[in-house]
Amino acid sequence: MPGSQRTIIRLDGVEKHFGAVRALDGVDFAVDPGECVGLIGHNGAGKSTLMNLVAGTLAPSGGRIAVGGSAEDSYSVVRAQKLGIRCVFQELSLCPNLSVAENTRINHPSLRGFGWRRKAAALIRARLDEIFPGHGIEASDIVRDLSIGRRQMVEVARAFTVTKDPLDLVILDEPTSSLDAHTAGQLLAFVRRFVAAGGSCILISHVLGEVLRNADRIVVMRDGKVVAADAAAAFDRDRLVTLMGGDALREKAAVELREERSEPGSLRVRARPARQDDDKELLAHEGEIIGLAGLAGHGQTELLLEVFSAAARRRAGVQVTAPVALVAGDRQSDGIFPQWSIAENIGIRSLSRLREGLLISPRREAEMARRWQQRIGIRTPDMNNNILSLSGGNQQKALFARALGSDARIVLMDDPMRGVDVGTKLEVYDLVREEARAGRTFLWYTTETEELENCDQIYVFKNGRIVANLSRGELTEEKIIQSSFGEEA
Helix, strand or coil, X not given: CCCCCCCCEEEEEEEEEECCEEEEEEEEEEECCCCEEEEECCCCCXXXXXXXXXXXXXXXXXXXXXXXXXXXXXXXXHHHXXXXXXXXXXXXXXXXXXXXXXXXXXXXXXXXXXXXXXXXXXXXXXXXXXXXXXCCCCCCCEHHHCCHHHHHHHHHHHHCCCCCCCCCEEEEECCCCCCCHHHHHHHHHHHHHHHHCCCEEEEXXXXXXXXXXXXXXXXXXXXXXXXXXXXXXXXXXXXXXXXXXXXXXXXXXXXXXXXXCCCCCCEEEEXXXXXXXXXXXXXXXXXXXXXXXXXXXXXXXXXXXXXXXXXXXCECCEEECCCEEEECCCHHHHHCCXXXXXXXXXXXXXXXXXXXXXXXXXHHHHHHHHHHHHHHCCCCCCCCCEHHHCCHHHHHHHHHHHHHCCCCCEEEEECCCCCCCHHHHHHHHHHHHHHHHCCCEEEEECCCHHHHHHCCEEEEEECCEEEEEEEHHHCCHHHHHHHHHHHHC
């Protein structure tokens, strides 16, 4: 670990227990000025818990925290803010009923008195312009009306705004998880400029290429412990996957072409986007995995929702011939029922099969939950625990279990791998291909180009329209970018 006197924050032997669960087990961690530290590990490895200690939102059960060389006995969010430490959490913390400017004011109590809204608006607008040129966000926009990608942009920009308190360290927990490749590139380029100017960042990402390309040093966690820490140049993708507890060979196999069918199955979905002004339309057949690509917010989610609605009632321009289930990417807003157990969250799409008489059978519900816990690897000691007791990746697994455990023959996936670790992704990729071979149809919107390699056909969207249709053999990142930007490319 770096040991200079100028170390921004140092944690020595920190522990964190949640009842009988030991989330952190004697972790040493430090960040120096002018460095970007990459932090990786599978979901549940302890990354988010560690960052909550750094941000002051959790207190350690044991160990020592020092900031600027001085021990902190009563460390908190307020104290971290005054010491120049900010955090962009994976589960976004913006108030949905407030405007972008009002959300900025929350982080800056010094903005008060007459004209504070104007000052807050100018503050956040300047950062958005600097980090995300062409963002299209107004300071007066109400957060709940923004797409999840734009909400993430606001959250990131807000963390880099400065008024009275200093800014030395920004924790970025999956900051690109809802951003398309272009916008993610804008953010990472800004991070490099921020670090070059003397600032520091902790970058948590399950996109290993992002960490390898942008971090100066990488720390790998596994089961609540640090298992490796070295300069980024000492790692490659295969070593990182192995250290996380995965298998590099299995990762490579996950994107190999599955066997081609000689003939497509029957038509399951025919859909033409509402803004389409030519004869392009999306076709999905039995057993196909159809990818939806392009810049975020250009109509992919809207089309999935149109297909979802058309399964219940006829809609112009959309034909659906089988039951549908949706796996939401924004699990906190659109996916989980936060007051319910894991088992209840999984079973909600299959109520008719869980009934005994007029009531839901707890036995059948428990059996279904246990079956999917084993099949998809949900990490919990008890499926009757609240859904929020799971890590983000395991919550997402529960949403997949809900969809795949139902009678749906068409599964809509709205960028569902947001913030999910490599190991979980591989398990889900395998499961999707297995279900497709059994005849299920998948419509998969993703902001990660690598995930499109699992798809049979890829439709690229721009301004609410399909602008390109690529087979898997034609897929390249350059073609997607060229189609997304058109003449601007």
